[in-house]
Amino acid sequence: MPLNHPRWPAKTLPIALLSLLLVACATLAPDYLAPAKSPNDARDYRLLTLDNQLQVLLISDPNSPTAAAALDIDAGSGDNPPGRDGLAHFLEHMLFLGTDKYPDPAAYEQFVTEHGGDRNAYTSFEHTNYFFDVDAPYLDPALDRFAQFFVAPRFDAEYVEREKNAVEAEYQMGLKSDPRRALDVLQDLINPEHPFSRFTVGSLETLADRPGAPVRDDLLAFYDSHYSANRMRLVVLGSESLDELQSMVEPKFAPVRNQSLQAEDISAPLFTPAELPLYVQIRPQAALRELQVMFPIPDYRDAYRSQPLAYLGNLVGHEGEGSLLSRLKAEGLAESLAAGTGLAWRGGGLFSVTVTLTEKGVTEHERVLQLLFAYLDMLREAGPKQWLYDEQSRLAALAFRFKEKGSAIGYVSQLADSMHEYAPADVLRGLYMMEDYDPEMLAGLLDAVRPQNAVVVLEDASVETDLESRYYQTPYAVEKFAGTVPEAWRRPVQADLFHLPAPNEFIPEDVSLVALDPNNPPVPAKVFDAPRREIWFAQDAQFRLPRGATYVNFRSPLVGQTAREAASAALYVSLLNDRVNELVYPASLAGLNFNLYKHAQGISVRVSGYTDKQSLLLDELLGVFRAPGFDPARFENIRQDRIRALRNAVAAPPSQQVMNDLRESLLHGSWGEVAMIAALEELSLADIQAYAADFWRSASAQALVYGNYSRDAVTVLAGQLETLLPAAAPAALPPLKVVELGAGESVLYPVEVSHDDALLAWYLQGAGNSWFDRAATAMTGQLVKSGFFQQLRTEQQLGYIVSAFSWPQLDVPGLVMLIQSPVADTAALATAMDTFMRGVPGTLDEAQFERNKRALVNEILRPHQNLWQRAEFYWQSIAKQQYRFDSRDALAAAVEALTLAQWQDYYRQTFLEERHSLQVAAPGAAGVLPEGAARTVESAEALKRGHPAYELP
Incomplete structure (x- = not known):
C-alpha cells in the first residue's frame, strides 16, 4: 500500500500572477481571494495577507458547533542551531506557558478546556504547528489568548527550568521506541552537513545552561530569528461571517513582528554519493522483522499538480495480482509492504519502500531486494503509462468532489501546513490534484530509484552489530559499497513475475x-x-453523497469465552483478510472500503464508500467466506505473524501497555498476550477449519444499510446472507460483562513494563451504571482534566504523559488518572494523585461548574460531521440494543440536570470516601508500588475470577 498521500508545496507566487491561476476561484473583493473548493463544501473561504505579511485563511461555517484555529511556521527541528539539539521542540513547549497579556501558565489550557476544546502542537523537520478548538461562541477570547503566543511570550525563567524536565521525560519515554531508535541510527549515518543528522527531541543535556549561553537566551534568539510573521500561516474557522472573522483576526495578529525572514534551502546531500549504496543492520527491541529501502530523490514539491511520487507510490505499493507484494507473499517472504514518501526538505526527499518480513524473508532478504529491484526495472522498461496516471487522477478528482467534513481542529492544522505547500488557489485541493501528466518527470523519478542509489535497512533481532547510536543506544552495523552494487541484489529474476495493475473495475x-x-x-x-438475519435500514437525508455504509455483525457465542476461542477467531479473521486482500485492494483504491475484524461477540464486516459497486464487492467477499481455501504456508506465516505482534506488545508505548492491562482486567472476554500466544502456538490449520465451521453454524447476522441506497439493497443483502447462514434457530449469546468494583474496594494490580519509568493508571469506577452515574462521572472527567495536567505535569513536572479523563467501558462509567514518570515512583504518584483529587472540590465555584457543564453537554451533543460518524453512532446503538437512538440525548439531559451540590456529594462519596478503586502499576527501575490497597492481584484473570460484574447486552 502507499505509505501516505504525498504533498509537494508550491512556492508562493507573486500576487500579479495569481489571476492566471485562479480559474476556479471567486473574487470576493479587490484584496481578497477564495481558494477553489469542493462542490460538496458549503463553507465560505477568504485568503488575505495582513500588513505584516502574515497570510491568513478564514473559514466561515455557520453550522459548525466548534471553532478552531491553527498557526504554522516554516521553522522546525531542521533549524536547530548547532549544539542546541531539540531547541525548536523546546520552544514549542514554552509558548504554552504564559504571555505578557495572560501570564498565568495555566490560563490558556484552562480556558480552552472549560469551553469544550482541546489544544496541542507538533514540531516536524520543517514546521512547527500550533492548534486549538473551542465551542463556537468562544472563538474570540480563545483566539486572543492564542495570538499572544506570537506577539509577547514570556519565556519565564522558572518555567524554562521546569519544562526542560518535560522534554527530558519525552526523550526518556522514547528510549524503547523502535521507530525512534532506528531514526537515531539513520541520523548517525546521514551527512553531518545536513541538518536532518541532528537529534530532534532534545534532552537535559542538549538544553542545559552553558557558560555564557543560558538556554533561555538561546530560546529568545531562536524565536527572534525564526518566528517572523511573513513565515507564518494562520487558519481560523468559526461560525461568524467572513467579515466578522476578519475583524476578529486582524487586530489580534497585526502586532506579530515581521522581520522579513526567509527559510533557507538545504544544499547538502542527505548522503554523499560516495557512500551509496548503503547497507544497515539494526537490532530492534521488539520482535520486528522489517526491510526498508530508501532512495534519495530530488525535491518534487513544486510538482504537486503532477504528483510523480503518488504515481510511483501507488504502483510499488500495489497489492493486487502481478504486484511486488503478491510475489513476495507467494514466495513466503513478506506479510505487508508500503511505499511512498514521508520525508522531504527544501532541496530533496526520500522515496521509501518498507517490507514486513516473514522469518524466511529475513533469511532470504537478498531475494526480497532482488524482487524489489526487478519490479522497479519492470516499471522503467514499461515506462510511464498515461492510462494508469489518468485512473489515479480520476480517483483523486472524485475524492475531492465528494470530500466530507472532518474534525475542525484537524482541518485547520492541516490547512495551515498546506498554505506553505500550495499556491493560494490550491490550498484546499492541492492534496487531491493530479492533472498534469509529465512522462519525462516520471521517467526521471524512476531513474532515481536504482540499487546504486539505495539505503537498505534490515531490522531483526538476529543481526550482528558492532556500533551503537548516540542518543538511543541502538545496536547497529553498517556497510558502505562506494558505488558498487552487491551482486546478490542484482541477480536476474524470471521475466514474467510482475506486470502492471489491470484496469480497476471498482x-x-x-x-x-x-x-x-x-x-x-x-x-x-x-x-x-x-431467523438469524436482521437488517436495519435508512436513507441518508442530510449529507446526500453517492456513498453508503453496509455493516454486518456475525454474532456467535464461540468468540471469547476462552483464550483458545479468542485466538481462533482472531487468526481466522487474519486468514480471511489475507485471502481477500488482492480482491479488495483495487476496491480500496477506488474509494470502496472493506474492514473485517473480530470483536467481543463475533466478527464484523464493513463495506463502505461509493455505493455503485458495493453489492458486487460484498457478493465476491461472501463467496470467499463460504469456501476460503486457506494455503498451509500462508496459514503458518500468518499464525507466526500474530504471535510476533503479541510479543511486540512489550515495544508499545509504556502508557499504552498499562492501559491495555487495565482494560483486560475489567472486560470479560479480553485476554492478555501470554494466554493468546499460548493458544496460537497450539492451533493448526485443521483446528481453524473446524472452528470456522462451528462459528458459521452458530452465527446470526445483524446488519445496517445506511446511506445512498434504495430499499432494494436490503433485499439483495438478505439474499446474500441467506447463502452463508443456516436456517436453524440462533444460538444464545452470553452477555458482555464488566467487572463491578464494590464501594470502598481497593485493588492493586502490579504489571511488568520494560522501561525505567514508573507508570500508574488509577481507575475509579462510578458508583453504578445509571444515567446519573454516567453523567456525574463524565462531569468529573471534564472538571479534573485541565487542573490535573497543570498541577502534576506543568507545576510538579512528574512526567510527560500526565492525564485524567472519563473512561467508560461498555458504558459502565469510570475515571482514569495516568502518569508515566522518570522522576517519581508509583507510591509517590499515587500520593500526588490523591492529593490532587482531595483538593478539587475546594477550587470549584458555581460559575466554573456551569462552564464545564455546558462544555460537556456540547461535546456529547456535537452534531455528526459526516455520514460515517452518523453511521457509526447508529451501528453502536444497534449493537447495544439502544433502538431509540437517544443515548446521547439521555446522557446530555442527565448532565444538564446535575447541580453543583449533587456533583459534590457524588464526588465526595464515590471518588474520595468510598472509592471503587483499581490501580495498575508498573514500578519501573525504582521497584516501588503504591501502598494502602486492600488486595493485590497477580493477573487480570485473578481479578475477574469470581468477581461480580455488570452484564450488558
Missing part, C-alpha cells in the same frame, strides 16, 4: 443520488427480520 461509474423515499424513517428501522 471505480464508480454511477455517482447519482437515489431518490429519497417519502416514508424514509428519521433513524434506522428494522425492515427485515428472519
Whole structure:
C-alpha cells in the first residue's frame, strides 16, 4: 500500500500572477481571494495577507458547533542551531506557558478546556504547528489568548527550568521506541552537513545552561530569528461571517513582528554519493522483522499538480495480482509492504519502500531486494503509462468532489501546513490534484530509484552489530559499497513475475443520488427480520453523497469465552483478510472500503464508500467466506505473524501497555498476550477449519444499510446472507460483562513494563451504571482534566504523559488518572494523585461548574460531521440494543440536570470516601508500588475470577 498521500508545496507566487491561476476561484473583493473548493463544501473561504505579511485563511461555517484555529511556521527541528539539539521542540513547549497579556501558565489550557476544546502542537523537520478548538461562541477570547503566543511570550525563567524536565521525560519515554531508535541510527549515518543528522527531541543535556549561553537566551534568539510573521500561516474557522472573522483576526495578529525572514534551502546531500549504496543492520527491541529501502530523490514539491511520487507510490505499493507484494507473499517472504514518501526538505526527499518480513524473508532478504529491484526495472522498461496516471487522477478528482467534513481542529492544522505547500488557489485541493501528466518527470523519478542509489535497512533481532547510536543506544552495523552494487541484489529474476495493475473495475461509474423515499424513517428501522438475519435500514437525508455504509455483525457465542476461542477467531479473521486482500485492494483504491475484524461477540464486516459497486464487492467477499481455501504456508506465516505482534506488545508505548492491562482486567472476554500466544502456538490449520465451521453454524447476522441506497439493497443483502447462514434457530449469546468494583474496594494490580519509568493508571469506577452515574462521572472527567495536567505535569513536572479523563467501558462509567514518570515512583504518584483529587472540590465555584457543564453537554451533543460518524453512532446503538437512538440525548439531559451540590456529594462519596478503586502499576527501575490497597492481584484473570460484574447486552 502507499505509505501516505504525498504533498509537494508550491512556492508562493507573486500576487500579479495569481489571476492566471485562479480559474476556479471567486473574487470576493479587490484584496481578497477564495481558494477553489469542493462542490460538496458549503463553507465560505477568504485568503488575505495582513500588513505584516502574515497570510491568513478564514473559514466561515455557520453550522459548525466548534471553532478552531491553527498557526504554522516554516521553522522546525531542521533549524536547530548547532549544539542546541531539540531547541525548536523546546520552544514549542514554552509558548504554552504564559504571555505578557495572560501570564498565568495555566490560563490558556484552562480556558480552552472549560469551553469544550482541546489544544496541542507538533514540531516536524520543517514546521512547527500550533492548534486549538473551542465551542463556537468562544472563538474570540480563545483566539486572543492564542495570538499572544506570537506577539509577547514570556519565556519565564522558572518555567524554562521546569519544562526542560518535560522534554527530558519525552526523550526518556522514547528510549524503547523502535521507530525512534532506528531514526537515531539513520541520523548517525546521514551527512553531518545536513541538518536532518541532528537529534530532534532534545534532552537535559542538549538544553542545559552553558557558560555564557543560558538556554533561555538561546530560546529568545531562536524565536527572534525564526518566528517572523511573513513565515507564518494562520487558519481560523468559526461560525461568524467572513467579515466578522476578519475583524476578529486582524487586530489580534497585526502586532506579530515581521522581520522579513526567509527559510533557507538545504544544499547538502542527505548522503554523499560516495557512500551509496548503503547497507544497515539494526537490532530492534521488539520482535520486528522489517526491510526498508530508501532512495534519495530530488525535491518534487513544486510538482504537486503532477504528483510523480503518488504515481510511483501507488504502483510499488500495489497489492493486487502481478504486484511486488503478491510475489513476495507467494514466495513466503513478506506479510505487508508500503511505499511512498514521508520525508522531504527544501532541496530533496526520500522515496521509501518498507517490507514486513516473514522469518524466511529475513533469511532470504537478498531475494526480497532482488524482487524489489526487478519490479522497479519492470516499471522503467514499461515506462510511464498515461492510462494508469489518468485512473489515479480520476480517483483523486472524485475524492475531492465528494470530500466530507472532518474534525475542525484537524482541518485547520492541516490547512495551515498546506498554505506553505500550495499556491493560494490550491490550498484546499492541492492534496487531491493530479492533472498534469509529465512522462519525462516520471521517467526521471524512476531513474532515481536504482540499487546504486539505495539505503537498505534490515531490522531483526538476529543481526550482528558492532556500533551503537548516540542518543538511543541502538545496536547497529553498517556497510558502505562506494558505488558498487552487491551482486546478490542484482541477480536476474524470471521475466514474467510482475506486470502492471489491470484496469480497476471498482471505480464508480454511477455517482447519482437515489431518490429519497417519502416514508424514509428519521433513524434506522428494522425492515427485515428472519431467523438469524436482521437488517436495519435508512436513507441518508442530510449529507446526500453517492456513498453508503453496509455493516454486518456475525454474532456467535464461540468468540471469547476462552483464550483458545479468542485466538481462533482472531487468526481466522487474519486468514480471511489475507485471502481477500488482492480482491479488495483495487476496491480500496477506488474509494470502496472493506474492514473485517473480530470483536467481543463475533466478527464484523464493513463495506463502505461509493455505493455503485458495493453489492458486487460484498457478493465476491461472501463467496470467499463460504469456501476460503486457506494455503498451509500462508496459514503458518500468518499464525507466526500474530504471535510476533503479541510479543511486540512489550515495544508499545509504556502508557499504552498499562492501559491495555487495565482494560483486560475489567472486560470479560479480553485476554492478555501470554494466554493468546499460548493458544496460537497450539492451533493448526485443521483446528481453524473446524472452528470456522462451528462459528458459521452458530452465527446470526445483524446488519445496517445506511446511506445512498434504495430499499432494494436490503433485499439483495438478505439474499446474500441467506447463502452463508443456516436456517436453524440462533444460538444464545452470553452477555458482555464488566467487572463491578464494590464501594470502598481497593485493588492493586502490579504489571511488568520494560522501561525505567514508573507508570500508574488509577481507575475509579462510578458508583453504578445509571444515567446519573454516567453523567456525574463524565462531569468529573471534564472538571479534573485541565487542573490535573497543570498541577502534576506543568507545576510538579512528574512526567510527560500526565492525564485524567472519563473512561467508560461498555458504558459502565469510570475515571482514569495516568502518569508515566522518570522522576517519581508509583507510591509517590499515587500520593500526588490523591492529593490532587482531595483538593478539587475546594477550587470549584458555581460559575466554573456551569462552564464545564455546558462544555460537556456540547461535546456529547456535537452534531455528526459526516455520514460515517452518523453511521457509526447508529451501528453502536444497534449493537447495544439502544433502538431509540437517544443515548446521547439521555446522557446530555442527565448532565444538564446535575447541580453543583449533587456533583459534590457524588464526588465526595464515590471518588474520595468510598472509592471503587483499581490501580495498575508498573514500578519501573525504582521497584516501588503504591501502598494502602486492600488486595493485590497477580493477573487480570485473578481479578475477574469470581468477581461480580455488570452484564450488558
